[in-house]
Amino acid sequence: VRIVNNFTNETIEYHCKSRDDDLGQRILQPKEEGEFSFKINFGGTTRFYCYFWYQNFNASFDIFDADVDEDLDSGGDRGI
Secondary structure, eight states: OEEEOOOSSOOEEEEEEOSSOEEEEEEEOTTOEEEOOOOOOTTSOOEEEEEEEETTEEEEEEEEEHHHHTTSOTTOOOOO
16 A cells, blocks of 8 residues: 655645554655555455544545455555
8 A cells, every 4th residue: 555645845644554453643744655565364354444634634544445345456556
Protein backbone atom coordinates (compact mmCIF):
# COMPACT_ATOMS: atom_id res chain seq x y z
CA VAL A 1 0.00 0.00 0.00
CA ARG A 2 1.41 3.39 -0.96
CA ILE A 3 0.15 6.66 0.51
CA VAL A 4 1.25 9.88 -1.21
CA ASN A 5 1.03 13.45 0.07
CA ASN A 6 0.63 15.54 -3.09
CA PHE A 7 0.21 18.79 -1.16
CA THR A 8 3.03 21.27 -1.67
CA ASN A 9 2.96 22.97 1.75
CA GLU A 10 0.94 20.81 4.16
CA THR A 11 1.59 17.66 6.14
CA ILE A 12 -0.88 14.78 6.37
CA GLU A 13 -1.24 12.56 9.42
CA TYR A 14 -2.51 9.01 9.03
CA HIS A 15 -3.02 5.87 11.09
CA CYS A 16 -3.48 2.48 9.41
CA LYS A 17 -4.43 -0.79 11.07
CA SER A 18 -6.16 -4.12 10.78
CA ARG A 19 -7.65 -6.38 13.41
CA ASP A 20 -4.21 -7.98 13.89
CA ASP A 21 -1.77 -5.14 13.13
CA ASP A 22 -1.61 -1.52 14.26
CA LEU A 23 0.95 0.41 12.20
CA GLY A 24 0.76 3.50 14.40
CA GLN A 25 0.19 7.14 13.60
CA ARG A 26 2.52 8.63 10.99
CA ILE A 27 3.12 11.99 9.34
CA LEU A 28 3.83 12.59 5.66
CA GLN A 29 5.66 15.75 4.73
CA PRO A 30 4.70 17.56 1.49
CA LYS A 31 5.49 15.42 -1.58
CA GLU A 32 6.50 12.49 0.64
CA GLU A 33 5.33 8.88 0.27
CA GLY A 34 4.78 6.16 2.83
CA GLU A 35 4.14 2.51 2.16
CA PHE A 36 3.61 -0.83 3.82
CA SER A 37 2.88 -4.38 2.73
CA PHE A 38 1.08 -7.35 4.22
CA LYS A 39 -0.12 -10.83 3.40
CA ILE A 40 -3.72 -12.00 3.51
CA ASN A 41 -4.32 -14.13 6.60
CA PHE A 42 -5.12 -17.83 6.39
CA GLY A 43 -8.85 -17.27 6.81
CA GLY A 44 -8.95 -14.70 4.00
CA THR A 45 -10.46 -12.04 6.25
CA THR A 46 -7.70 -9.42 6.14
CA ARG A 47 -9.01 -5.86 6.20
CA PHE A 48 -6.87 -2.73 6.51
CA TYR A 49 -8.30 0.72 7.10
CA CYS A 50 -6.68 4.12 7.54
CA TYR A 51 -7.64 7.38 9.23
CA PHE A 52 -6.36 10.62 7.69
CA TRP A 53 -6.05 14.12 9.16
CA TYR A 54 -5.30 17.33 7.29
CA GLN A 55 -5.91 20.70 8.99
CA ASN A 56 -9.58 20.54 10.11
CA PHE A 57 -10.50 17.70 7.75
CA ASN A 58 -10.47 14.00 8.64
CA ALA A 59 -11.60 10.86 6.89
CA SER A 60 -11.32 7.09 7.14
CA PHE A 61 -11.19 4.50 4.37
CA ASP A 62 -11.09 0.75 4.02
CA ILE A 63 -7.94 0.46 1.95
CA PHE A 64 -8.05 -3.32 1.59
CA ASP A 65 -10.73 -5.90 2.32
CA ALA A 66 -9.95 -9.48 1.30
CA ASP A 67 -13.67 -10.26 0.94
CA VAL A 68 -14.05 -7.46 -1.64
CA ASP A 69 -10.61 -7.51 -3.25
CA GLU A 70 -10.15 -11.24 -3.77
CA ASP A 71 -10.06 -10.77 -7.55
CA LEU A 72 -7.18 -8.25 -7.50
CA ASP A 73 -3.75 -9.52 -8.47
CA SER A 74 -1.00 -8.86 -5.96
CA GLY A 75 0.83 -5.63 -6.68
CA GLY A 76 -2.17 -4.13 -8.43
CA ASP A 77 -3.06 -0.46 -8.21
CA ARG A 78 -6.32 0.16 -6.44
CA GLY A 79 -6.47 3.81 -7.49
CA ILE A 80 -7.45 5.18 -4.10
